[in-house]
Amino acid sequence: MTQDLAIVGAGPAGMAAALAVAEAGFSVAVVDEQARAGGQIFRRPPEALGERHGSYRPYPWARELIERFEDHPGIETHFRSTAFGVLRDRDGLASTALELAVSTPTGGRKLTSRRLLLATGAYDMPVAFPGWTLPGVMTAGAVQSLLKSQKLLAGQRVVVAGSHPIQLILAAQLLDAGAEISEIAFARDLPGLVEMAQSLPAIPGHVSIFAEGMRALAKILRHRVPISRRTVVSEVVRTDNTLELRLSQVDSDWKKTGADHRVEADVLALGYGFTPSTELARQVGCDLSWNSAGGGWTVSHDAGFQSSAPDVFVAGEPTGVAGAERAWAEGHMAGLTIAASLGAAIQPATLARARRRLAGAARFAGVMHTMFEPRRAALAELSRQEETVICRCEEIRNGTIEDALQNNPFMQSASAVKLECRSGMGPCQGRYCEETVAARIAAIHETSIEASGYFNAHLPVKPVPLQDYRDIGDE
Amino acid sequence: MVKARRLATKRGGDLRITFEGETITAFEGETLASALLAAGVAAFSLTRTGEPRLPFCNMGTCFDCAVRVDDRELVRACLTDVREGMQVRRQEVK
Amino acid sequence: MTRGYDTIVIGGGLLGCATAWMIARDGGRVLLVERDQINQHASGSNAGSLHFQLEYRMIERGVEAARKAAEAMPLHLQAAQLWSDLPGLCGQDIEVKQTGGLMIAENAQQVELLERKTEIERSWGLDNRMIDRAEIDRIAPYLSDRVVAAALCPTEGKADARTAGPALARAALQAGAEIKTRTEVTGLVRQGGRWHVSVATAESAQRAIAESVVIAAGVWTTRMGQMMGAHLPTIPLALMMTVTQRVPKLIPHLVQHAGGRLSLKQALDGNILIGGGWPARLIRHRDGEPNFDAKPELLTTSLSGNADMAIRVLPDLSRIPAIRSWVGTTTVTPDQLPLVGPVPGQPGAFVATGGSAFTLGPSFAQALAALIECRLPETDLQAFDPARYGRQ
Numbered sequence: 014m015t016q017d018l019a020i021v022g023a024g025p026a027g028m029a030a031a032l033a034v035a036e037a038g039f040s041v042a043v044v045d046e047q048a049r050a051g052g053q054i055f056r057r058p059p060e061a062l063g064e065r066h067g068s069y070r071p072y073p074w075a076r077e078l079i080e081r082f083e084d085h086p087g088i089e090t091h092f093r094s095t096a097f098g099v100l101r102d103r104d105g106l107a108s109t110a111l112e113l114a115v116s117t118p119t120g121g122r123k124l125t126s127r128r129l130l131l132a133t134g135a136y137d138m139p140v141a142f143p144g145w146t147l148p149g150v151m152t153a154g155a156v157q158s159l160l161k162s163q164k165l166l167a168g169q170r171v172v173v174a175g176s177h178p179i180q181l182i183l184a185a186q187l188l189d190a191g192a193e194i195s196e197i198a199f200a201r202d203l204p205g206l207v208e209m210a211q212s213l214p215a216i217p218g219h220v221s222i223f224a225e226g227m228r229a230l231a232k233i234l235r236h237r238v239p240i241s242r243r244t245v246v247s248e249v250v251r252t253d254n255t256l257e258l259r260l261s262q263v264d265s266d267w268k269k270t271g272a273d274h275r276v277e278a279d280v281l282a283l284g285y286g287f288t289p290s291t292e293l294a295r296q297v298g299c300d301l302s303w304n305s306a307g308g309g310w311t312v313s314h315d316a317g318f319q320s321s322a323p324d325v326f327v328a329g330e331p332t333g334v335a336g337a338e339r340a341w342a343e344g345h346m347a348g349l350t351i352a353a354s355l356g357a358a359i360q361p362a363t364l365a366r367a368r369r370r371l372a373g374a375a376r377f378a379g380v381m382h383t384m385f386e387p388r389r390a391a392l393a394e395l396s397r398q399e400e401t402v403i404c405r406c407e408e409i410r411n412g413t414i415e416d417a418l419q420n421n422p423f424m425q426s427a428s429a430v431k432l433e434c435r436s437g438m439g440p441c442q443g444r445y446c447e448e449t450v451a452a453r454i455a456a457i458h459e460t461s462i463e464a465s466g467y468f469n470a471h472l473p474v475k476p477v478p479l480q481d482y483r484d485i486g487d488e
Numbered sequence: 489m490v491k492a493r494r495l496a497t498k499r500g501g502d503l504r505i506t507f508e509g510e511t512i513t514a515f516e517g518e519t520l521a522s523a524l525l526a527a528g529v530a531a532f533s534l535t536r537t538g539e540p541r542l543p544f545c546n547m548g549t550c551f552d553c554a555v556r557v558d559d560r561e562l563v564r565a566c567l568t569d570v571r572e573g574m575q576v577r578r579q580e581v582k
Numbered sequence: 583m584t585r586g587y588d589t590i591v592i593g594g595g596l597l598g599c600a601t602a603w604m605i606a607r608d609g610g611r612v613l614l615v616e617r618d619q620i621n622q623h624a625s626g627s628n629a630g631s632l633h634f635q636l637e638y639r640m641i642e643r644g645v646e647a648a649r650k651a652a653e654a655m656p657l658h659l660q661a662a663q664l665w666s667d668l669p670g671l672c673g674q675d676i677e678v679k680q681t682g683g684l685m686i687a688e689n690a691q692q693v694e695l696l697e698r699k700t701e702i703e704r705s706w707g708l709d710n711r712m713i714d715r716a717e718i719d720r721i722a723p724y725l726s727d728r729v730v731a732a733a734l735c736p737t738e739g740k741a742d743a744r745t746a747g748p749a750l751a752r753a754a755l756q757a758g759a760e761i762k763t764r765t766e767v768t769g770l771v772r773q774g775g776r777w778h779v780s781v782a783t784a785e786s787a788q789r790a791i792a793e794s795v796v797i798a799a800g801v802w803t804t805r806m807g808q809m810m811g812a813h814l815p816t817i818p819l820a821l822m823m824t825v826t827q828r829v830p831k832l833i834p835h836l837v838q839h840a841g842g843r844l845s846l847k848q849a850l851d852g853n854i855l856i857g858g859g860w861p862a863r864l865i866r867h868r869d870g871e872p873n874f875d876a877k878p879e880l881l882t883t884s885l886s887g888n889a890d891m892a893i894r895v896l897p898d899l900s901r902i903p904a905i906r907s908w909v910g911t912t913t914v915t916p917d918q919l920p921l922v923g924p925v926p927g928q929p930g931a932f933v934a935t936g937g938s939a940f941t942l943g944p945s946f947a948q949a950l951a952a953l954i955e956c957r958l959p960e961t962d963l964q965a966f967d968p969a970r971y972g973r974q
């Protein structure tokens with residue numbers, strides 16, 4: 014059966030779009046690797062814990078969105094299922110349908126649809142430095158989702174490091190769970206009064222988010238958690254069961270000044286921001302554009318969130334990381350455009366409302382961007398040592414990459430380095446080394462990260478058993 | 489060993505899985521990653537040079553949590569729900 | 583600014599890099615121009631199989647077609663030797679393993695085809711022989727019981743397509759060649775007995791002058807021919823490849839199938855490479871002309887068909903994860919024989935392409951270097967002369 018729309022990702026963007034399209038009377042199928050709808054931000058606890066809902070603070074709209082999504086009879090869902098590639102059916106030059114290759118718990122299957130929406134979200138921005146592969150070093154998202162959805166505290170003594178404001182919220186959640194926070198290290202200064210004042214006009218409608226931040230900060234201060242500003246983790250070593258971290262001072266450009274101190278922890282939670290998940294978009298041939306504040310490479314799209322690839326739409330973080338409100342608003346707008354492209358009549362008032370909501374969310378996201386954009390080139394310099402692992406999967410070290418660049422002066426692109434050094438050829442498909450490789454090329458050739466380009470993505474965007482390939486041929 | 493701790497909360501029924509032949513108790517609704525972290529497993533996967541890896545992203549993107557489940561290779565523990573009787577092995581040479 | 587060279591090589595795939603290296607090594611002043619990066623097209627995306635037996639696509643249309651295809655055998659025999667010498671000759675690390683190739687048969691009809699094919703190959707001097715199931719059990723116990731016989735060619739094997747091109751580019755640099763990447767040849771004019779080559783980068787356009795030019799442009803060969811007004815017919819083929827996760831050492835051979843599209847082998851790193859000529863969809867412009875700048879599209883039928891073939895002969899593969907499937911575009915010619923030699927009607931211009939030109943790259947390069955240096959090539963090139971297609 015051909016669905017009107019297939020969606021990858023059941024976060025705010027995917028759910029909002031699914032509802033807009035299903036409510037216009039079209040059939041929708043949604044695929045997500047997680048066990049339930051909600052996406053990364055909500056990471057709901059499993060059904061076995063007995064509750065339909067988790068905590069959605071500070072997003073009051075989440076509860077209703079999830080209920081409407083789950084209760085809508087026109088939306089078919091496939092959870093614990095990985096969309097591993099997009100294929101196209103054609104009649105001559107004309108594209109007739111999209112085929113989503115999906116790995117489900119019971120094998121491979123093909124979902125055929127007239128339109129496709131990629132609402133694949135984002136993942137924590139990787140920053141390589143000596144020791145970032147050690148057990149106990151985790152992304153902030155990992156520590157947070159274990160807490161939120163699994164009620165599991167990853168370790169008793171935690172260092173929270175990075176530059177994203179969510180770090181403060183994570184720290185407060187960890188304190189609530191009974192963890193000790195040895196230190197919070199912030200690469201930048203905390204926002205000053207001037208910046209706060211400048212951001213005020215963007216706040217209406219987002220007061221609850223700021224309130225959440227203030228609550229978190231108050232809790233951290235009450236617990237007398239040491240907060241170091243202009244500080245990054247520059248090295249981790251592991252002795253027995255303890256992580257020993259070196260926290261280095263940086264200047265306003267996030268370059269190391271030389272001063273550092275050490276602290277011990279069981280777990281290091283790293284959060285420098287988010288990188289959009291664009292692998293399916295790359296694989297299906299969507300154009301990308303570089304947007305550092307939006308997380309790096311983002312999917313280009315028009316006002317209705319259609320990408321450059323025919324019939325493929327995109328919403329939420331892949332268009333530029335901008336938070337849950339904006340993801341919802343983009344998903345909604347994408348859904349309306351898709352419904353219209355399928356033949357639905359959309360009321361001008363509905364469209365106008367959708368546009369207003371998008372604009373409001375954009376203002377807020379813009380403020381967050383300018384305040385918290387990571388200094389990418391400086392962070393990449395943390396991994397310049399010979400032995401530091403750049404590609405976690407293939408264990409390609411910095412020395413190998415720098416040697417390749419020295420010996421092959423004709424290599425200037427991330428893809429060429431990938432082919433030569435194997436960095437990015439392991440199971441994670443280069444998600445965790447692409448930017449470091451690109452930054453290294455930029456540093457050595459004195460160009461920009463953007464000029465190094467990005468890795469091509471291939472099917473399967475996440476490895477699947479060869480049997481799943483075989484299965485998608487079955488009708 | 490990373491000392492992960494289950495917070496006091498209502499959980500699903502208990503069940504048993506094995507990791508490298510050792511029996512581990514887990515609770516319905518848990519992911520394999522949670523169950524193995526709570527059991528203090530020292531390495532979910534080993535890299536080609538034998539370095540131990542534990543979950544890094546807990547959202548299915550890094551593959552550091554890859555294990556072998558009932559002979560299936562490269563199964564992401566963070567996206568796999570525990571089931572009674574699951575036989576789990578370390579993923580060697582990720 | 584205009585610079586003078588003995589030879590300008592157009593294209594930085596395996597062929598271009600090998601040719602530039604050989605000419606520079608022999609003392610020629612060489613410029614290699616590549617519009618993208620070195621090794622990013624067919625040469626960096628192929629299966630790396632060193633094919634010396636006739637391949638499935640050459641035998642699927644029967645014995646007569648096989649006999650015709652076998653005319654390229656001298657180039658293959660030369661390649662077998664060249665590949666094993668290549669790392670030593672160019673002084674670079676290139677992974678080359680010639681541990682034997684098997685073309686397998688599952689039934690009597692395929693066995694017969696293999697026998698006929700082996701005869702033809704042996705008549706050209708290729709070391710190739712039939713082996714029975716007992717011998718398969720001894721040397722290739724990993725193959726499923728369905729396999730009843732095979733043709734074994736001891737010199738077949740694989741080389742690392744990821745790194746061979748750049749290694750030859752480094753050798754060329756060290757021998758004194760110049761390499762310009764992200765630089766495209768946009769015009770080719772012969773004036774005053776020399777080639778005037780227009781080259782463009784994102785920033786600037788320049789002109790370089792050379793006594794001779796080499797078209798090593800893969801699927802762009804026909805277009806380069808048109809640029810100089812020559813007829814160099816090629817047929818583009820978009821193909822798919824898959825690589826699996828690393829697994830313990832299992833398959834020492836290059837495995838092919840006499841009854842279908844399959845090639846299977848294990849890289850030094852342990853990953854299994856699966857291919858064999860399964861098609862991808864070539865993207866075309868509205869006027870029907872192929873658009874080589876657009877990535878060909880994967881086909882569901884190829885993904886499942888190739889996996890099915892692979893799992894049939896190696897059932898354990900079903901649970902091994904596929905890590906990546908990719909596509910590439912390569913050329914064959916209308917008569918399935920390669921195009922190697924002078925560009926008809928264009929003095930000082932030479933070309934090579936067509937067929938398994940990763941395997942044949944070093945042979946092609948050696949032939950082109952000889953022609954440019956006015957030596958007699960070691961192999962008789964008559965059957966591959968581009969002039970056989972006339973001037974159109």
Ligand SMILES: Cc1cc2nc3c(=O)[nH]c(=O)nc-3n(C[C@H](O)[C@H](O)[C@H](O)COP(=O)(O)OP(=O)(O)OC[C@H]3O[C@@H](n4cnc5c(N)ncnc54)[C@H](O)[C@@H]3O)c2cc1C
Pocket residue numbers: 021022023024025026027044045046047051052053054055094095096097132133134135136137153154155157158179287290293328329330331335336337338340341474475
């Ligand atoms: C750990 C974490 C915490 C965050 N906290 C906040 C916060 O507090 N406030 C805030 O504003 N923003 C936060 N963000 C940013 C967050 O990404 C967005 O706010 C919001 O979740 C975006 O919604 P979305 O619908 O675009 O994507 P997501 O909610 O991320 O949903 C994408 C979904 O797609 C699924 N998916 C991706 N690829 C595939 C595939 N190939 N096959 C199947 N399924 C796939 C994922 O499993 C995921 O469920 C956080 C992000 C992370 C990672």
Ligand SMILES: Cc1cc2nc3c(=O)[nH]c(=O)nc-3n(C[C@H](O)[C@H](O)[C@H](O)COP(=O)(O)OP(=O)(O)OC[C@H]3O[C@@H](n4cnc5c(N)ncnc54)[C@H](O)[C@@H]3O)c2cc1C
Pocket residue numbers: 592593594595596597598615616617618619620621622623624625626627628629630631632633765766767768798799800801802820821822823857909910911912913934935936937938939940941942943
């Ligand atoms: C999927 C696949 C699997 C294959 N498997 C095998 C195999 O196992 N064994 C085997 O022997 N063969 C195999 N082949 C065939 C083999 O890959 C090719 O025949 C061979 O790589 C051709 O090399 P080349 O250097 O001629 O072309 P290419 O590697 O394509 O190089 C041509 C170069 O020319 C450049 N160029 C083009 N136009 C211009 C211009 N105007 N200016 C500057 N530069 C230009 C291009 O950018 C390109 O880099 C396979 C091919 C594919 C696609």
Ligand code: FES
Pocket residue numbers: 542543544545546547548549550551552553554564565566567
């Ligand atoms: S922890 Fe990263 S994929 Fe599971």
